[in-house]
Amino acid sequence: MWPSEKRTRDTAAVLKLDAETICPICLERYPVGTIVKDYPYCPDCSSEGMDFDVETFSSYMARNTEADFDALLKHWDQAEGFRPEYKAAKRQRIVDLQALKAASL
Numbered sequence: 712m713w714p715s716e717k718r719t720r721d722t723a724a725v726l727k728l729d730a731e732t733i734c735p736i737c738l739e740r741y742p743v744g745t746i747v748k749d750y751p752y753c754p755d756c757s758s759e760g761m762d763f764d765v766e767t768f769s770s771y772m773a774r775n776t777e778a779d780f781d782a783l784l785k786h787w788d789q790a791e792g793f794r795p796e797y798k799a800a801k802r803q804r805i806v807d808l809q810a811l812k813a814a815s816l
């Protein structure tokens with residue numbers, strides 16, 4: 712009756728999710744601590760000086776539904792004025808998150 716035996720299989724995945732932070736602007740993922748709450752800055756989208764919430768990847772995934780990711784993808788496909796590389800990279804991240812969300816349901 713030792714409870715820790717029961718959580719051997721899933722613990723790794725959960726810990727990994729909690730160990731990552733996601734940039735809500737470009738959706739790049741970083742180890743926790745890379746983006747600090749006091750002065751959020753994401754090196755990937757150069758969001759220096761922008762005010763955004765830092766949240767763990769697990770809470771981000773819990774908060775967003777498949778429909779949210781659908782809407783995000785549609786919105787992003789219509790967005791203009793971004794570098795083609797950034798546009799493609801972020802699109803791929805949305806698709807990946809969507810697949811991850813679908814797989815976790």
Ligand SMILES: [Zn+2]
Binds near residue numbers: 734735755758
């Ligand atoms: Zn970013």
